[in-house]
Amino acid sequence: MTAQNRDKIQGLIKKGVNILDPASLDIGEDVNLDRISGERVTIYPGCRIYGNDTLIMEGATLGFEGPATIVNCQIGPEVELKGGFFSRSVFLEKASLGSGAQIREGCILEEEAGGAHCVGLKQTILLPFVTMGSLINFCDCLMSGGTSRKNHSEVGSSYIHFNYTPNQDKATPSLIGDVPRGVMLNQSPIFLGGQGGLVGPCRLGFGTVIAAGTIYRSDCPEGGNLIFGPERKTGQLNFHSEIYHSIRRRTVSNIIYIGNLCALRQWYLHVRSLFFRGNYLSEELFSGVLDKLDLVFAERVKRLGAVAAKMPASIESRRQLGEGKELEAVTARQCELHENWPEIEEALKAGWKEQGDSSLRDPFLERIISGRGERGGSYIAAIQGLEPIWSEKGSDWLQGIVDGITRNILDLLPSYK
Secondary structure (H helix, E strand, O other): OOOOOOOOOOOOHHHHOOOOOOOOOEEEEOHHHEEEEEOOOOEEEEEEOOOOEEEEOOHHHHHHOOEEEEEEEOOOOOOEEEEEEEEOEEOEEEEEHHHHHHHEOEEEEEOOOOEEOEEEEEOOEEEEOEOOOEEEOOOOEEEEOEEEEOOOOEEEEOOOOOOOOOOOOOOOOEOOOHHHHHOOOOEOOOOEOOEEEEEEEEEEOOOOEEEEOOOOOOOOOOOOOOOOOOHHHOOOOOOOOOOOOOOOOHHHHHHHHHHHHHHHHHHHHHHHHHHHOOOHHHHHHHHOOOHHHHHHHHHHHHHHHHHHHHHHHHHHHHHHHOOOOHHHHHHHHHHHHHHHHHHHHHHHHHHHOOOOOOOHHHHHHHHHHHHHHOOOOOOHHHOOOOHHHHHHHHHHHHHHHHHHHHHHHHHHHHHHO
């Protein structure tokens, strides 16, 4: 143990942090102790804490089931990270994960969201109460649904989101639920049965149930359905990794996903910001969420742009194989995406700042502010206490952002409408 490491550990102990085995704790030189609360924070043996941006708030518990490594994460009140690796992600109040977790950059786990052991996430956003089983790989997703910890959306054990294609791209984000209705905490939960998977990009509506063992490759945005089916038929076809076939569904799914990210950002800026005030650590936790949203947005735009850049090679390969005339509509769409990408990218970036219809937003915000006072400043209580008419108004405001961005992009892709 270096002298500097020892001094930092002693500084935490003086603040009141409960460190069960100080000799086993490693703290990076760049960790700012002012960003670690001394109130009811417990750090179990073998943990490592690194990064100037790391934030740990009151009541947090690290490493109860096994050593935990924290790198530039923002950890909210009463969060439990029981073991694993956690990097550049944010965890809001009472989020929890079991041992063996690997949470890489760009994740946001909202209130009471989490999972059991061996959960892998990256660029994934879980709204309140969403729960994961064990042995799960669930990168590049946004999931919502449910009304409480007893009535929550769930991902069954041994589930996977397939987010890397044979064409070697990751323009595959899946929207499970949505933001405009999901943030209101009044929608039916979504259940993804264990030993199954989604092939991204995929869109599922609230109330969807996918039977255990099912690999789902389609969309069910209307929700309310039980999805099951036989195993996929086997076969053999010629394959060329540079050739893309129909890309309309993939492109539109990416646009809608990005639109939902834009709506979530406005939700944080205008609504959730009201509940992060009062002290330095809370405000820094809020800043951490905005940083992750920026990170996820940039990732999604980059991944879609990478697909657009591959279209000329796809078109040329198809021409050499003599498929051009048979697939003229597909070729035209690929050409359209590639040629219009600079304008599409600019429109997406403009959408990141789109605030939506103020005539819908402002009355809704007034109701939120009054509800906050009535319910003691609790975000969950304030949202759950909204009358249905106000929840609908808030959803209309956010859905307007999604629809406006989608419409603006599709205006640049007329053959995709």
